[in-house]
Amino acid sequence: xxxxxxxxxxxxxxxxxxxxxxxxxxxxxxxxxxxxxxxxxxxxxxxxxxxxxxxxxxxxxxxxxxxxxxxxxxxxxxxxxxxxxxxxxxxxxxxxxxxxxxxxxxxxxxxxxxxxxxxxxxxxxxxxxxxxxxxxxxxxxxxxxxxxxxxxxxxxxxxxxxxxxxxxxxxxxxxxxxxxxxxxxxxxxxxxxxxxxxxxxxxxxxxxxxxxxxxxxxxxxxxxxxxxxxxxxxxxxxxxxxxxxxxxxxxxxxxxxxxxxxxxxxxxxxxxxxxxxxxxxxxxxxxxxxxxxxxxxxxxxxxxxxxxxxxxxxxxxxxxxxxxxxxxxxxxxxxxxxxxxxxxxxxxxxxxxxxxxxxxxxxxxxxxxxxxxxxxxxxxxxxxxxxxxxxxxxxxxxxxxxxxxxxxxxxxxxxxxxxxxxxxxxxxxxxxxxxxxxxxxxxxxxxxxxxxxxxxxx
Amino acid sequence: xxxxxxxxxxxxxxxxxxxxxxxxxxxxxxxxxxxxxxxxxxxxxxxxxxxxxxxxxxxxxxxxxxxxxxxxxxxxxxxxxxxxxxxxxxxxxxxxxxxxxxxxxxxxxxxxxxxxxxxxxxxxxxxxxxxxxxxxxxxxxxxxxxxxxxxxxxxxxxxxxxxxxxxxxxxxxxxxxxxxxxxxxxxxxxxxxxxxxxxxxxxxxxxxxxxxxxxxxxxxxxxxxxxxxxxxxxxxxxxxxxxxxxxxxxxxxxxxxxxxxxxxxxxxxxxxxxxxxxxxxxxxxxxxxxxxxxxxxxxxxxxxxxxxxxxxxxxxxxxxxxxxxxxxxxxxxxxxxxxxxxxxxxxxxxxxxxxxxxxxxxxxxxxxxxxxxxxxxxxxxxxxxxxxxxxxxxxxxxxxxxxxxxxxxxxxxxxxxxxxxxxxxxxxxxxxxxxxxxxxxxxxxxxxxxxxxxxxxxxxxxxxxxxxxxxxxxxxxxxxxxxxxxxxxxxxxxxxxxxxxxx
Numbered sequence: 001x002x003x004x005x006x007x008x009x010x011x012x013x014x015x016x017x018x019x020x021x022x023x024x025x026x027x028x029x030x031x032x033x034x035x036x037x038x039x040x041x042x043x044x045x046x047x048x049x050x051x052x053x054x055x056x057x058x059x060x061x062x063x064x065x066x067x068x069x070x071x072x073x074x075x076x077x078x079x080x081x082x083x084x085x086x087x088x089x090x091x092x093x094x095x096x097x098x099x100x101x102x103x104x105x106x107x108x109x110x111x112x113x114x115x116x117x118x119x120x121x122x123x124x125x126x127x128x129x130x131x132x133x134x135x136x137x138x139x140x141x142x143x144x145x146x147x148x149x150x151x152x153x154x155x156x157x158x159x160x161x162x163x164x165x166x167x168x169x170x171x172x173x174x175x176x177x178x179x180x181x182x183x184x185x186x187x188x189x190x191x192x193x194x195x196x197x198x199x200x201x202x203x204x205x206x207x208x209x210x211x212x213x214x215x216x217x218x219x220x221x222x223x224x225x226x227x228x229x230x231x232x233x234x235x236x237x238x239x240x241x242x243x244x245x246x247x248x249x250x251x252x253x254x255x256x257x258x259x260x261x262x263x264x265x266x267x268x269x270x271x272x273x274x275x276x277x278x279x280x281x282x283x284x285x286x287x288x289x290x291x292x293x294x295x296x297x298x299x300x301x302x303x304x305x306x307x308x309x310x311x312x313x314x315x316x317x318x319x320x321x322x323x324x325x326x327x328x329x330x331x332x333x334x335x336x337x338x339x340x341x342x343x344x345x346x347x348x349x350x351x352x353x354x355x356x357x358x359x360x361x362x363x364x365x366x367x368x369x370x371x372x373x374x375x376x377x378x379x380x381x382x383x384x385x386x387x388x389x390x391x392x393x394x395x396x397x398x399x400x401x402x403x404x405x406x407x408x409x410x411x412x413x414x415x416x417x418x419x420x421x422x423x424x425x426x427x428x429x430x431x432x433x434x435x436x437x438x439x440x441x442x443x444x445x446x447x448x449x450x451x452x453x454x455x456x457x458x
Numbered sequence: 459x460x461x462x463x464x465x466x467x468x469x470x471x472x473x474x475x476x477x478x479x480x481x482x483x484x485x486x487x488x489x490x491x492x493x494x495x496x497x498x499x500x501x502x503x504x505x506x507x508x509x510x511x512x513x514x515x516x517x518x519x520x521x522x523x524x525x526x527x528x529x530x531x532x533x534x535x536x537x538x539x540x541x542x543x544x545x546x547x548x549x550x551x552x553x554x555x556x557x558x559x560x561x562x563x564x565x566x567x568x569x570x571x572x573x574x575x576x577x578x579x580x581x582x583x584x585x586x587x588x589x590x591x592x593x594x595x596x597x598x599x600x601x602x603x604x605x606x607x608x609x610x611x612x613x614x615x616x617x618x619x620x621x622x623x624x625x626x627x628x629x630x631x632x633x634x635x636x637x638x639x640x641x642x643x644x645x646x647x648x649x650x651x652x653x654x655x656x657x658x659x660x661x662x663x664x665x666x667x668x669x670x671x672x673x674x675x676x677x678x679x680x681x682x683x684x685x686x687x688x689x690x691x692x693x694x695x696x697x698x699x700x701x702x703x704x705x706x707x708x709x710x711x712x713x714x715x716x717x718x719x720x721x722x723x724x725x726x727x728x729x730x731x732x733x734x735x736x737x738x739x740x741x742x743x744x745x746x747x748x749x750x751x752x753x754x755x756x757x758x759x760x761x762x763x764x765x766x767x768x769x770x771x772x773x774x775x776x777x778x779x780x781x782x783x784x785x786x787x788x789x790x791x792x793x794x795x796x797x798x799x800x801x802x803x804x805x806x807x808x809x810x811x812x813x814x815x816x817x818x819x820x821x822x823x824x825x826x827x828x829x830x831x832x833x834x835x836x837x838x839x840x841x842x843x844x845x846x847x848x849x850x851x852x853x854x855x856x857x858x859x860x861x862x863x864x865x866x867x868x869x870x871x872x873x874x875x876x877x878x879x880x881x882x883x884x885x886x887x888x889x890x891x892x893x894x895x896x897x898x899x900x901x902x903x904x905x906x907x908x909x910x911x912x913x914x915x916x917x918x919x920x921x922x923x924x925x926x927x928x929x930x931x932x933x934x935x936x937x938x939x940x941x942x943x944x945x946x947x948x949x950x951x952x953x954x955x956x957x958x959x960x961x
């Protein structure tokens with residue numbers, strides 16, 4: 001009577017299938033879906049149909065088809081939409097009023113205003129920010145991404161990555177220590193930013209211009225095979241990029257100065273990884289009915305999530321500090337709540353999702369290579385497809401799990417893992433540690449409710 | 459006795475750890491047995507469960523937990539005892555957690571979709587999650603094209619109708635919610651017996667009702683082709699027999715099914731009319747076993763007891779049901795027994811059938827279905843954990859007005875491994891208590907099971923007989939025996955079947 005015979009998935013008590021031959025039973029390790037929120041679970045299951053499946057297939061195919069190429073380094077003013085008018089500064093994460101900002105982000109904005117020469121001193125800059133005379137806006141709203149505070153000012157040089165007619169942008173990485181992205185804004189910081197504007201940006205642009213663009217996907221694919229995960233470990237990608245540019249840079253005026261800077265900054269390629277991920281994920285924004293996550297970003301107060309089917313809407317929830325390993329003398333009480341657009345790498349399927357590629361980093365974030373394999377495997381459970389360009393050697397060259405599906409997050413209760421640096425809560429102290437955080441469950445619950453409403457409204 | 463001042467309440471929250479309620483209740487009860495522990499609770503921190511803890515003064519005021527967190531609470535005579543008990547409970551939880559482990563092993567599938575990744579051959583999902591989540595799991599399974607056996611209860615009628623419509627649209631069975639029994643193509647699900655295969659298909663809105671009918675068919679030398687449970691509300695006006703209709707379609711088309719028995723409480727009148735019309739046109743002989751209805755013969759044979767339904771189907775299968783007396787004492791039986799009849803049942807439909815038999819004879823009796831929510835609250839069903847019913851039986855010995863206790867004993871898959879022993883112990887205790895008071899307490903019962911069941915039916919019967927239980931060959935026969943004892947009309951025929959069925 002039952003076509004195919006009685007073969008059972010048992011959800012719950014083992015005694016229910018006591019009489020079924022063991023070979024015909026798969027016992028699920030079931031647990032309450034949607035973090036125990038039955039209403040959200042109902043909304044999620046009601047969306048789990050052919051319409052959603054097809055939308056998600058289109059969305060992930062669109063994301064994987066993007067091949068970002070680094071073409072230029074330009075002044076933000078010339079290329080980043082919305083930054084040239086008036087005195088606008090961009091920042092990481094979802095939108096936030098200046099009054100609610102965390103220390104490092106406010107510090108970075110003050111530093112950027114000083115760098116632009118818009119303020120006489122820090123107090124003046126802060127006053128202008130608080131009064132709205134210097135408006136702020138998320139990087140994500142301008143096709144850009146920035147690590148930590150993610151502050152972008154019009155005079156800063158940016159990487160321009162493009163594919164087809166679309167572009168994405170990101171700042172150039174300053175290195176470690178006292179840097180703007182951790183909220184420092186003293187003379188040392190401004191001096192470096194000035195050098196980056198006047199030397200680093202133009203020289204890099206000179207090295208890129210008129211030559212074959214750098215294939216960002218291929219660069220990071222290779223870096224994953226060399227022990228990077230594309231977020232917290234970037235030494236391989238930075239080396240590859242430097243090697244690629246070195247023959248040209250060496251022959252340019254002040255080129256050696258630039259090479260010395262690249263040689264001293266293991267994280268230089270991080271920003272490029274982020275811009276590539278941003279460009280890829282933007283390809284799915286607005287694909288109706290798709291439950292694919294297109295952005296995860298933190299502003300130091302809130303975590304923000306965007307989903308393809310709900311376009312540019314942000315779902316936000318309060319964010320806490322990352323618990324990880326701290327540099328000597330610091331602890332969780334010193335840590336700023338999680339910060340930065342860099343979770344765009346995990347959104348694409350590298351960073352925390354590619355932990356298996358990076359046994360070296362597992363010690364930095366307090367774990368073992370076994371943990372790294374387990375992390376990548378668990379991310380498979382919430383993603384749509386392996387990324388064809390990011391094969392992971394330790395997993396028999398299976399592609400890194402790519403494309404977070406909100407419905408799978410609710411069904412499994414598995415939250416996206418994000419590798420992150422930890423900033424000191426006070427502006428300018430800098431990085432005090434690194435660790436692993438998970439996205440807060442609330443944003444996924446909100447997203448499913450919105451997707452459900454959008455469907456019902458039709 | 460500890461003074462209330464030194465009593466302490468300690469709790470521990472395990473974020474995002476899930477255990478099913480049966481495991482948690484078992485854990486709590488093992489912790490409560492520890493010296494100095496006054497009360498223990500182990501629950502998922504749903505709003506409902508926290509409220510229950512609160513009502514029983516078991517909720518620490520500062521406790522915060524999400525619905526998918528697990529909470530352990532211990533009230534003990536002193537701090538050290540509570541701490542030790544919590545540690546022991548935690549060890550009990552984590553010992554189950556540490557399976558698999560190795561770096562190269564994949565995690566066990568957790569969701570329907572992950573289960574299908576493991577075995578794309580699955581055709582059916584069995585669901586026994588908390589009722590709050592059951593509609594979600596059932597919908598996931600149906601969307602994946604799986605038949606569903608839903609043991610979970612506490613599912614709203616609205617959800618039942620919605621999901622059954624969805625199932626019917628896909629030509630999938632949704633057995634339940636609150637479905638206890640099924641046997642599909644010889645494979646038993648839930649609480650089912652190892653019944654011989656045979657020509658009779660059973661479509662049942664009741665769990666133990668279907669078990670009793672199938673076991674009696676087995677006893678008659680016949681057997682079943684299919685047993686499809688549909689859930690107790692399927693023939694209500696709101697559900698309208700959605701799943702009964704689909705099940706009838708399936709058995710009508712099933713070559714192994716020659717005779718069809720429908721087992722239910724009497725359906726809602728508007729549903730009954732449609733059902734009987736449908737049964738008349740089924741193209742196979744049909745017995746409608748509708749508890750409490752008057753027996754009637756027509757195109758569809760209607761029977762008001764389970765035994766009557768089984769006998770009618772057995773007769774159609776040319777394997778007449780003749781049940782031997784299973785022994786029991788016959789002394790002093792023609793004088794009416796002093797005292798009233800108390801039924802202490804683990805099977806809901808068996809309790810209903812006893813009421814029907816006693817009611818037809820005009821005997822007043824108190825018949826309790828101890829599997830009903832009002833008695834199980836916080837404990838496993840008495841078919842899984844026989845101790846709750848055993849306690850009641852033992853207590854009955856001290857009830858001076860009770861002259862006869864009527865019990866059932868359900869064997870089969872899912873049921874306790876040895877349900878007879880705790881019942882027998884309780885019967886001895888009750889009879890001893892009554893004897894000390896100068897009373898003779900009569901305990902009458904029947905065993906619902908087959909020779910092939912995992913429990914060894916002969917041994918289970920022996921255990922009960924040795925404790926002094928008067929065993930009858932069917933539940934209806936046990937009820938008739940009770941009638942005969944309390945009315946003083948015991949004869950050798952009184953437990954025999956109606957002549958037309960035995961002929």
